[in-house]
Amino acid sequence: MPEGHVTGFDLSEVFLDKARQTAVEQNCTNADFVQGDVYNLPFEDDTFNVVHTHQAVCHFHEQVKAIKELLRVIKPGGVLCMREADSDTVRFWPPQPLLDECFEMIRAVQRANGGSPDAGIKLKHCTVEAGVPRDKIEFTAGDFVYHTREQTEAFGMTWPGRVTQGALADKAVEMGFATRERLEE
Numbered sequence: 001m002p003e004g005h006v007t008g009f010d011l012s013e014v015f016l017d018k019a020r021q022t023a024v025e026q027n028c029t030n031a032d033f034v035q036g037d038v039y040n041l042p043f044e045d046d047t048f049n050v051v052h053t054h055q056a057v058c059h060f061h062e063q064v065k066a067i068k069e070l071l072r073v074i075k076p077g078g079v080l081c082m083r084e085a086d087s088d089t090v091r092f093w094p095p096q097p098l099l100d101e102c103f104e105m106i107r108a109v110q111r112a113n114g115g116s117p118d119a120g121i122k123l124k125h126c127t128v129e130a131g132v133p134r135d136k137i138e139f140t141a142g143d144f145v146y147h148t149r150e151q152t153e154a155f156g157m158t159w160p161g162r163v164t165q166g167a168l169a170d171k172a173v174e175m176g177f178a179t180r181e182r183l184e185e
C-alpha cells in the first residue's frame with residue numbers, strides 16, 4: 001500500500017519490536033507502531049479507513065467491548081475486518097500427540113485468560129452484539145489442509161518452538177498447564 005499509512009497496534013512491546021524490525025528490513029517507511037490496550041485505543045474517533053485484526057480477538061476477555069472500541073476509531077463508511085481461527089477444529093491424521101499437546105496448552109492458556117480459542121465461529125455474533133446491523137456484516141469461513149511435505153513441515157515444525165518459549169510458555173507454567181521440564185524436553 002505505497003500511498004497509504006499503516007499503524008500497527010499491540011499490547012506487547014516484544015511483538016511490536018519484531019514488527020518494527022521487519023518494517024526496517026523491508027524498507028517500509030509508511031508504517032508506525034503503537035503500544036496499548038484494545039479496550040482503550042489511543043486514537044481519536046473516526047481515525048482509520050480500515051481496521052484489521054488477525055488472531056487477536058481470541059485473546060480478548062471482553063470481545064464485544066473490544067469490537068465496540070475498534071468500531072469507534074473507524075471513519076464513517078470504513079471497514080472493520082477480523083480474521084480468527086476456531087482452533088477447536090484443528091485436527092491431525094495420522095495422530096500427532098506432540099502437536100495435540102501444543103494446541104491443548106494454547107487453548108488452556110487462552111481460556112484461563114478469559115479468551116476464546118473458538119473466536120472464529122463467534123465473530124458474527126459478537127459483532128452484532130457490538131451494535132453492527134446484520135445486513136452490514138459479511139461472514140465467511142475457509143479451511144486449510146496441509147498435505148505436502150513442505151506444507152506439513154512448515155506448519156508442524158513451528159509450533160513446538162512457538163509454545164515452549166516466551167509469554168505463552170511462562171503463562172502455561174504459571175497456570176499449571178505445563179512444566180518447565182516438559183517444555184524443555
Ligand SMILES: C[S@@+](CC[C@H](N)C(=O)[O-])C[C@H]1O[C@@H](n2cnc3c(N)ncnc32)[C@H](O)[C@@H]1O
Pocket residue numbers: 009010011012015036037038039053054055056059060
Ligand atoms: C496470536 S498473536 C497475533 C499477532 C498478529 N496479529 C499476527 O497475526 O501475527 C495475538 C496478539 O494479540 C495481542 N493482544 C492480546 N491482548 C491484547 C489487548 N488487550 N490489546 C492489544 N493487543 C492484545 C497479543 O499481544 C498478541 O500479539
